[in-house]
Amino acid sequence: MxxxxxxxxxxxxxxxxxxxxxxxxxxxxxxxxxxxxxxxxxxxxxxxxxxxxxxxxxxxxxxxxxxxxxxxxxxxxxxxxxxxxxxxxxxxxxxxxxxxxxxxxxxxxxxxxxQLFNADPAKMPMTDYTIGIDSTDKMIEKMQEKPWPIYKIKLGTDRDIAILEALRKHTQVPLRIDANAAWSKEEALEKIQAFASLNVEYVEQPLAKDDWEGMRWLVERSPLPLIADESCVFEQDVTKCDGHFHGINIKLTKCTGITPALRMITEARKRNMKVMLGCMNESTIGSAALVHLAPLADYLDVDGPLLLAEDLATGLHYDFGKVALPEGPGLGITIQPL
CATH class of the missing domain: 3.30.390.10 (Enolase-like, N-terminal domain)
Structure with a gap:
């Protein structure tokens, strides 16, 4: 080697x-x-x-x-x-x-x-497209610039409800919310209750990563599914998240690769938890690894190559939320000169 x-x-x-x-x-x-x-x-x-x-x-x-x-x-x-x-x-x-x-x-x-993962292409979920925090007008502009069947909206401001209400006037597609651990439990419940009538699929990491007591309180009251991100880093965290979240977001970089990710998916399924596969703004190289795992998940967030102005490989094809599984051996992508 x-x-x-x-x-x-x-x-x-x-x-x-x-x-x-x-x-x-x-x-x-x-x-x-x-x-x-x-x-x-x-x-x-x-x-x-x-x-x-x-x-x-x-x-x-x-x-x-x-x-x-x-x-x-x-x-x-x-x-x-x-x-x-x-x-x-x-x-x-x-x-x-x-x-x-x-x-x-x-x-x-x-x-x-x-194929090595025994992943069924017929079960391939669509990927969302992420709208980062910005002025409300700019967030609307970004959304209109990229028509998409599912958006992931980054929040964590004092105007979160107003932002989502404004976005809702410009699209009726499902929205996913990611607070990146920005809220208190009372603030989270107030906002989640408001989001429940705005066609929101789920809320990702509403509280601080180690606020387990707050998450247990919130998961018992939330009208929307709650997905762990920063609270679920390694394999052992799946067990900790059970009873505090409805599902987990597996990111290859934070969990240390494909090998533990496969075990995390198995463990989450045993616990009847939803599985999301998330990106960390990887190029097509890292994104392709996620795509091959995607049929094993419920939700997919693999829009890194769409957010970047430059890429390091080719071979992933996006079509309005649908991502085609590469058919070549291994990752099935072509690396550009490094």
Missing amino acids: QVRSFIRELPFIHPFTISKGTKTHQPTFIVELDFNGIKGYGEAPAITYYNIPVEKMEADLNARKQLVEKYAFNGPERYWHYLHHMYPNNGFLVCALDIAAWDIYGKLTRKPLY
Whole structure:
């Protein structure tokens, strides 16, 4: 095995604002694994509030590069365990390497990943398109610029209800709300009750990630489903979220890759919880990994390539909310020159 890495800054089409801040570019870390001439690619974007910048991913990889390369590869699951123990404090790096390993495995078996996951293409959910926090007029403008069958609306302001009421005057399609942990429990209940009459599908992460008492109070009163994001990072968090949320949002970068994501989906289903697959503004590389898992989920948020002005690969095709499953082996995408 040989490994190379690349750091890229991908510009957004519009500045991207959530309750935690604004950014104009998405820093992302790309790995290339070469196994006897078969190359696999993986990606992990840097998210400020998780405190793992791309420079740390690069430094940690280089510090133990020989150990990454010397492993006798015979499948991604065992490789993930090897990497997980090698990098216990850098799950983002593990994720990028895990995706690349699955890409190689798919190419070795000559199958697209969704077939290895026993994912039924007939169960492919549509993806939403995200509207970041902005002036109300600008949010309406962004929505009109991108006609779509489902929108994800970022909130976390003192005008959340007014924003949603204004957006509702311009579209009747389902809306999904993401507060990114911005509300108190009383504020959340007031807003969710108002949203219940505005064709909102669910609300994502209304309270602080560790406010378990508040979430239990809220989940018993909410008229809308509540989905965990920041409260559900690793596999063990699925159990903690049961009884506090109606479902979980699995993001490959935060959960450390495809391998644990598959186990999280299984555990959530055992607990009769809804499953959402979410992106962290990945390019087509990381987004393709999510797309192959998508038929196993109820909800899909994989609009990263639509929000970015530049991409690192081709092979994902979006058609008004529908995403076609790539049919090539592995991720089934074509990498642009890095």
